[in-house]
Amino acid sequence: MTVTSTTTETSCAELLVRLLRDTYGVDTLFGIPGVHTIELYRGLEGSGLRHVTPRHEQGAGFMADGYARSTGQPGVCFIITGPGMTNIATAMGQALADSIPMLVISSVSRLDTLGMGQGRLHELPSQQQLMAGVARFSHTLLDASTLPEVLARAFALFRGARPGPVHIEIPIDLLAARVKVPTPSAPPVLYRPAPDPQGLATAAAWLKEAQRPLLLLGGGCIDAPEAARELVERLDAPTVTTINAKGLLGRDHPLDLGANAALPAVRALARDADVILAVGTELGETDYDVVFDDGFQLDGKLIRIDIDPEQLVRNQRLALGLVADAGRSLELLLELVPEPLSRNGAERTQTTRQALALPxxxxxxxxxxxxxxxxxxxxxxxxxxxxxxxxxxxxxxxxxxxxxxxxxxxxxxxxxxxxxxxxxxxxxxxxxxxxxxxxxxxxxxxxxxxxxxxxxxxxxxxxxxxxxxxxxxxxxxxxxxxxxxxxxxxxxxxxxxxxxxxxxxxxxxxxxxxxxxxxxxxxxxxxxxxxxxxxxxxxxxxxx
CATH class of the missing domain: 3.40.50.970 (Thiamin diphosphate (ThDP)-binding fold, Pyr/PP domains)
Structure with missing residues (x-):
């Protein structure tokens, strides 16, 4: 039987492939077959999914990462128990640090041997616990019938929260377990959180009153380039676009200072800013302090917008924080700043660029x-x-x-x-x-x-x-x-x-x-x- 069967019952592995393809639109998988994952490959037969075989599981993870960064869609990997998982852990760590959606499906030892320490093939004391440190969450499937719900959790996180790797491990005896095929359905439509209206109004008021505003736009903004560019221009504000936000304002925009926050001229501009709006950025050292001297300082009022509430209070002193989706927040801010303002933004940006003298x-x-x-x-x-x-x-x-x-x-x-x-x-x-x-x-x-x-x-x-x-x-x-x-x-x-x-x-x-x-x-x-x-x-x- 292949994944295209119309019967009401199938194997857990075949159901997994069917759900990935039909419910979540996955078209490419990265993985190296192993004796613990052959049932997953039975599920691939006739599925129409493209399978790419890297030469190392770390390569599989990095390929999935590159796939995700270039499209915004999760990269998906099939990985064997034990060494396959420790091999991909580095790639998951990179994806976790940069909030990249990645789904890692792995096998794990049989249900009756989990945690027994019997020296089984590829056995780890707790594979799930090990991978939890490089994932948004790591889940062990204990009942094949719960697979649809666990996958729904993973894609809800990818689409509705701060993304990152998710690990789902399936005991090898469950991969072939028979399970009812659920009624086909589309995934739920998820809307990311919008900012609190009162907080957003306060942020807009501060930005309109500012004499020397500065914007710091990170990778969380990359799916809202039109709103970002329009807001930057209406606020007439010099803007730092981080490494993961390159291209957000288009090429060579007159208000774009690029990812140069660690250089003296941009640091001076940042210290002088009276109101700073930071959206979808960690304000971390690999964007703002690549000289590693903790010299990036913000003395003005700092407004932060991030989908992760914990991120709002990290790295810099906060004046106003909004837990919200970056793109939706940029769009709503535009409604509160209906007319272009003039604060010599292009001149300030050009002066800073000349001081940088990068070429x-x-x-x-x-x-x-x-x-x-x-x-x-x-x-x-x-x-x-x-x-x-x-x-x-x-x-x-x-x-x-x-x-x-x-x-x-x-x-x-x-x-x-x-x-x-x-x-x-x-x-x-x-x-x-x-x-x-x-x-x-x-x-x-x-x-x-x-x-x-x-x-x-x-x-x-x-x-x-x-x-x-x-x-x-x-x-x-x-x-x-x-x-x-x-x-x-x-x-x-x-x-x-x-x-x-x-x-x-x-x-x-x-x-x-x-x-x-x-x-x-x-x-x-x-x-x-x-x-x-x-x-x-x-x-x-x-x-x-």
Whole structure:
């Protein structure tokens, strides 16, 4: 029997696949089959769902993350008991830190052996307890008939609250258990909370009275770009858009200061602001304090809007907090600010940008021609990054035309190995857009095996590998703190031969012209690895 059967009874595994597809609109799954999950794969037969096999469960999690960030829809994984779950835990940690919807379905030991410590295959003392630390919630299915309700809980969280990973584990004896097929139905329509009217009116009054307003817009706003842009313009306020909010105001908006809150000129503007509106942002250090000195200070009245009430009182002193959906709040604020105000916002923003002087900054100047070349060659590309030099610079330099087109692992959890598999997830989700993975020679080694997945799936992802022969960021930290370099000058492989061995086209470039040519020649039926010799690139840029 397949998942398309019209009988009134089916297996738990087949019902799971049916609910994911028909009720929740899932079309892609990431997973590596194992002896504990074969019943899930019986459920996939004839389902029409696309199954992508990564080469490591961490890669599965990162692919699901990239799929979710580029679409807003949850990425879904099928993962085996025990080592599969510990392997995906890092990816779940990154998704949890950045509020990314991810559904991880795993197997677990038989019901009668749970917690017994009998040395069963893949056994953990408590898999559910372990995964609860990297999930919004982790649930053990004890009765197959409760599966629809548990899935409904997961998708209610994704759609109605602060999202993040959800883990549902199913004992292997329940996967084949017979269960009645519920009457087909659409998922409930969930409306996220709107702000309290009195609180919103107070916030609007403060913003209208402000002489030096400042807006801080985070990843929680990315599905309301029109409302965000209109509000920024009506308030005539300089605006910091965080890394996960890039593209919110469109490309090169005159009021957008980008993700530069950690730099002195923006910090000075923030200290001088009399009213600050922060929407859908944690105000965390990986957005506002990447120099890690706790120097981002807000002395004016701080208004915060967040769907998570606990987040309202973290990191900065609060004057007014509203528990609400970011997008709905922006729309309602517009109704309370019906006419454009004039507070010299564009002039204040331009003055701050001139003080930043990013293209002339020695830390960023070598990367300006790299991102200019990408912008000219692939202007609509989704840029997906690891923790690497190009990403650290791009966080400050890059301006995107729309949201969900720039994300990386330097925020929040800050893992390595994210860039390549997350880019594959984005390419699977948005095949109409070019995708560029920004990776380094150190970080790519964590998930290099996913080149095989890219080739197998024929994904035309550009893998822009910045090769600086080791862990450059850690070398710099060691040097700055007087610590001898140990463990950071690692031996690199021959990336050209490695890529070719996977069946991936590869080339080396040393300057913008060579990069532009490589991008122009990129294949349409598979990945291309472009290795940038960092030392030669720096020399050639300086020579210009």
């Amino acid at each position: 002339e900054d020695a830390a960023f100047a070598p990367f300006v021609p790299l991102f200019n070349t990408l912008r000219e060659a692939v202007p609509d590309a989704i840029l997906v990054g690891d923790s690497t030099a190009t990403v650290y610079a791009g966080n400050h330099l890059v301006s995107q035309p729309a949201t969900r087109r720039f994300f990386n692992a330097s925020t929040g959890y800050g893992t390595l190995g994210y860039g390549l598999p997350a880019a594959l997830g984005a390419a699977l989700a948005r095949p109409e857009l070019p995708v560029v993975a920004l990776v380094g020679d150190g970080g790519i080694m964590f998930t290099l095996s996913e080149l095989a997945t890219a080739v197998e799936e024929k994904l035309p992802v550009v893998i822009l590998l910045w090769h600086n022969h080791g862990y450059e960021e850690i070398r710099r930290y060691m040097d700055n703190h007087g610590v001898s370099r140990v463990g950071v000058d690692i031996q690199p492989p021959d990336f050209q031969q490695l890529a070719n061995g996977f069946g991936c086209r590869a080339c080396r470039v040393t300057d913008p012209a060579e990069l532009a040519q490589a991008l122009a020649d990129r294949p349409t039926d598979g990945p291309q690895l472009i290795e940038v010799d960092a030392a030669a690139w720096h020399r050639n840029i300086i020579a210009r």
